[in-house]
Amino acid sequence: MTEGAVYEVSESTASAAWIDESGYFSLYEQSVSNPEAFWGEQGKRIEWFKPYSEVKDVAYGPGDVHIRWYGDGTTNVAHNCIDRHLAEKRDTTAIIWEGDDPADSKHITYGELHEQVCRLGNALKARGVKKGDRVTIYMPMIPEAAYAMLACARIGAIHSVVFGGFSPDALAGRVQDCASTCVITADEGLRGGRKVPLKANTDKALESCSDVDTVVVVKRTGGDVGWKDGRDVWYHEACADVSADCPAEEMNAEDPLFILYTSGSTGKPKGVLHTTGGYLVYAAMTHHYVFDYHPGEVYWCTADVGWVTGHSYIVYGPLANGATTLMFEGVPNYPDASRFWQVCDKHKVDIFYTAPTAIRALMREGEDPVKSTSRSSLRLLGSVGEPINPEAWEWYHKVVGDERCPIVDTWWQTETGGILITPLPGATPLKPGSATRPFFGIKPVLVDADGAVLEGATEGNLCIADSWPGQMRTVYGDHERFIQTYFSSYPGKYFTGDGCRRDGDGYYWITGRVDDVINVSGHRMGTAEVESALVAHPKVAESAVVGYPHDIKGQGIYAYVTLIAGEAPSEELRKELVGWVRKEIGPIASPDLIQWAPGLPKTRSGKIMRRILRKIAEDDFSNLGDTSTLADPGVVNDLIDNRMNKA
Ligand code: WTA
Numbered sequence: 001m002t003e004g005a006v007y008e009v010s011e012s013t014a015s016a017a018w019i020d021e022s023g024y025f026s027l028y029e030q031s032v033s034n035p036e037a038f039w040g041e042q043g044k045r046i047e048w049f050k051p052y053s054e055v056k057d058v059a060y061g062p063g064d065v066h067i068r069w070y071g072d073g074t075t076n077v078a079h080n081c082i083d084r085h086l087a088e089k090r091d092t093t094a095i096i097w098e099g100d101d102p103a104d105s106k107h108i109t110y111g112e113l114h115e116q117v118c119r120l121g122n123a124l125k126a127r128g129v130k131k132g133d134r135v136t137i138y139m140p141m142i143p144e145a146a147y148a149m150l151a152c153a154r155i156g157a158i159h160s161v162v163f164g165g166f167s168p169d170a171l172a173g174r175v176q177d178c179a180s181t182c183v184i185t186a187d188e189g190l191r192g193g194r195k196v197p198l199k200a201n202t203d204k205a206l207e208s209c210s211d212v213d214t215v216v217v218v219k220r221t222g223g224d225v226g227w228k229d230g231r232d233v234w235y236h237e238a239c240a241d242v243s244a245d246c247p248a249e250e251m252n253a254e255d256p257l258f259i260l261y262t263s264g265s266t267g268k269p270k271g272v273l274h275t276t277g278g279y280l281v282y283a284a285m286t287h288h289y290v291f292d293y294h295p296g297e298v299y300w301c302t303a304d305v306g307w308v309t310g311h312s313y314i315v316y317g318p319l320a321n322g323a324t325t326l327m328f329e330g331v332p333n334y335p336d337a338s339r340f341w342q343v344c345d346k347h348k349v350d351i352f353y354t355a356p357t358a359i360r361a362l363m364r365e366g367e368d369p370v371k372s373t374s375r376s377s378l379r380l381l382g383s384v385g386e387p388i389n390p391e392a393w394e395w396y397h398k399v400v401g402d403e404r405c406p407i408v409d410t411w412w413q414t415e416t417g418g419i420l421i422t423p424l425p426g427a428t429p430l431k432p433g434s435a436t437r438p439f440f441g442i443k444p445v446l447v448d449a450d451g452a453v454l455e456g457a458t459e460g461n462l463c464i465a466d467s468w469p470g471q472m473r474t475v476y477g478d479h480e481r482f483i484q485t486y487f488s489s490y491p492g493k494y495f496t497g498d499g500c501r502r503d504g505d506g507y508y509w510i511t512g513r514v515d516d517v518i519n520v521s522g523h524r525m526g527t528a529e530v531e532s533a534l535v536a537h538p539k540v541a542e543s544a545v546v547g548y549p550h551d552i553k554g555q556g557i558y559a560y561v562t563l564i565a566g567e568a569p570s571e572e573l574r575k576e577l578v579g580w581v582r583k584e585i586g587p588i589a590s591p592d593l594i595q596w597a598p599g600l601p602k603t604r605s606g607k608i609m610r611r612i613l614r615k616i617a618e619d620d621f622s623n624l625g626d627t628s629t630l631a632d633p634g635v636v637n638d639l640i641d642n643r644m645n646k647a
Contacts, residue, residue, distance in 0.1 A: 007430040017292045017426020024427035031440040043070050045284050047084050049250050050074040058467040061487045068254050069278030069469040076248035077280050078154035081319035082114050093324045096347050097143050100190040100330040108143055115244045120151035122242035127214040129182050131156030136180040138162045140189030141329040144218045145305045146315050148184045156249035160259040163306025164189050166586040168204035174261050175209045186218040187225045192334035199225040253277030259476045262414040263526035265515035271476030272414050279417050282470025286418040287317030290408055292425045297350040300326035308414040332358050337365040341373035353382035355522040359392045360552050370399050380425055382408045385522025386554045387510050393432035411435035411510050417470030421508050434507045441468050451490045462500040463493035518547035518555045523588050533584035539567045544600050544608050548617035556592035558617040569596040593644040599635035
C-alpha cells in the first residue's frame with residue numbers, strides 16, 4: 001500500500017484536456033466568487049426555448065427552503081439530448097448496447113434514438129399519459145430503458161425508475177408513493193445468464209396499485225408472461241401504431257424531470273425530485289469536464305439506470321453532450337472475469353466508469369483476466385459509489401490502466417444530481433483514496449457535531465455551503481421531510497450525511513456515512529428498512545441492523561435478531577429470514593450475517609445503543625464506551641460471546 005502517494009498529471013494529459021491545473025483554479029475562483037455570472041454563462045450549454053433572465057433563487061432556511069435555477073427559462077431535456085444533435089449527428093452512434101450474451105450488441109444512432117423516443121412518446125400519449133403524470137420504469141439494461149426515460153422527458157411526464165433488482169413489494173411502495181398511472185417494464189430481464197421475472201413482479205406489485213391503468217411491456221426474452229387485457233400492451237405494438245413525429249413539450253426549467261427513490265436513515269425511501277433545466281446543465285457540464293469528454297470518444301459507465309449514476313452519467317449527461325454512451329446489460333463476471341475488458345476492446349472504449357466493489361471483486365480473480373485483453377483504447381478511468389480503498393485504486397491504476405490512465409474518484413449523491421468532489425484529469429494530481437477537490441461552484445465545509453465550521457486540515461461532517469443547479473429540489477410530496485433531512489442539522493447548509501477529512505493540501509477524503517445508512521456494494525441501504533422487513537416476519541420480535549467492513553462489498557449487512565418468546569434459533573430460520581428480506585426488499589438487502597440476540601443493548605429509556613452494536617459487528621470490543629448506563633449491561637457480553645464469524 002502506498003499511503004501518501006501522489007500521481008502528478010502528465011504533460012500530455014494536461015495539454016489534451018479541456019482544463020489544466022491553473023485553468024481549474026481560476027475557473028473555480030470565478031465560480032465561487034460570482035456564482036450568478038458563472039452559472040448564468042454555464043446555463044448556455046443547453047438550448048433554451050425561452051432564455052432565462054434569472055439565474056439563481058435559493059433559500060437554505062431557516063424556515064423557508066427553496067431552490068430554483070434558471071427559473072423563467074423554458075426548454076426540454078429530450079430536445080437537448082437528441083434533436084439538437086440531429087443536424088450534425090443523425091448517423092453518429094448515440095448508444096452502444098452490449099447484451100448479457102457477448103454475441104449480442106447493437107449501435108443506435110441519434111437519428112434512430114429520435115424515432116424511437118418520439119414513437120414511445122406518442123404511444124404513451126395515446127394511452128392518456130400527459131405532462132406532469134408519473135410513469136414508473138422497471139426495466140433491464142436495454143436501450144428501451146433509455147427510450148422510456150427520454151420519452152417521458154419529451155412529453156413532460158415525470159419518470160421514476162425503479163431498479164430491476166427490487167422486489168414486488170418495494171416496487172409497489174414506489175408506485176404508490178408517487179401515484180404512477182403507467183408502468184414500463186419487460187417480460188424478463190437477463191443478467192449473467194439468469195432471467196429476472198420483471199413482468200411477473202410487476203403484476204404482483206400492481207395488485208396493490210389500483211391507479212395504474214397502463215403497463216407497457218418490452219419483449220426481451222420472449223418468456224411466458226401473464227396478461228391483463230386493457231391494461232397491458234406490448235411495447236413494439238404500441239410504438240408501431242403511432243406516428244414518429246412527437247414535438248418536445250415546452251417545459252419550465254423548474255418542472256420536474258424525475259423522481260428517484262433513495263434510502264435514508266429513517267423511514268421509507270424518499271422520492272428525490274430533480275427538475276429540468278439546472279439538472280441538465282449540471283449533468284452535461286460535469287460529464288464534459290470530469291470525464292474530459294471529447295467528440296467521437298466512446299464512454300462507458302457500468303451503472304444501472306435504476307440508480308442516479310445511470311440517470312446522470314449513462315443517459316442525460318452524455319447524451320446532452322452528443323456523446324456515444326455504452327449501455328451494458330450484463331455483469332462483470334459473466335461469462336468470465338474478463339468481460340469488462342473484452343467489452344472495452346470490442347467497442348474501443350476510451351473512458352470507463354465503475355464502482356469500487358466491482359474493482360475489488362475483479363481484483364480477487366488476479367491479473368490474468370485483465371492482462372489477456374488489450375485495453376489500449378482506454379485513456380481515463382472513473383470510480384463512484386463508495387470510498388475506494390488505496391489498494392483497489394492502485395490495482396485499477398496499474399493493472400487495468402497500465403499506469404497510463406488517470407482515475408477520477410467522483411464523490412456525489414442521488415440528492416446532488418451530479419458529481420461535486422472529484423479530480424479533473426488534466427488538472428488534479430491524484431492521491432489514491434481521495435476524491436480530491438471540489439468541482440466548479442461547489443463549496444464544501446466541514447462542521448463539528450455542534451455545527452461549528454472547521455478550518456484547515458481537519459475532519460468533520462460534510463456540508464455544502466451553497467446551492468448548485470443539479471441539486472434536488474424536494475422530497476416528492478413531503479417538503480417538510482426535505483427540510484428536516486438536509487437543512488435542519490446545520491442551519492443554512494446542505495448536510496450530506498457523510499463524514500470527511502480535509503488534508504493539508506485541501507484534498508477531501510470521504511470517510512463514509514455518519515448516519516444510519518450503509519453502503520453495500522455501492523448501493524445505499526437504510527438500516528431502518530432492513531429492520532422493518534425483519535420485524536415483519538412473524539417469528540421476529542425485534543431487530544437492529546448495522547454495517548460491518550466487508551472485503552468485496554465495502555460494507556456488509558449485520559442483523560441482530562431477537563425472536564419472539566418460544567421461538568428457537570436454527571440454521572433453517574436463519575435462511576428463512578434472509579429469504580424473507582430478499583422477498584420484502586430485494587437481493588441487495590439480504591443480511592450477510594444474522595446474530596441471534598436474546599436482548600439488545602438499550603438505554604433505560606429504551607433507545608437501542610447502535611454504537612455498541614456497530615463496534616461488536618466491526619469486531620472492535622476495545623472501545624465500547626460506557627455500558628453502565630444500559631438497562632441491562634449483561635446483554636453486551638452475551639452479544640460479544642456470540643458474535644458471528646465474518647464471511
Ligand atoms: C457514497 C451515488 C466515497 C457516499 C452517486 C454518498 C462515495 C453515497 C463516493 C451516495 C466516492 C458516493 N467516495 N463515497 N467517490 N461516491 N459515495 O445516493 O456515502 O447512491 O453519500 O449516489 O455514496 O450514494 P448514492
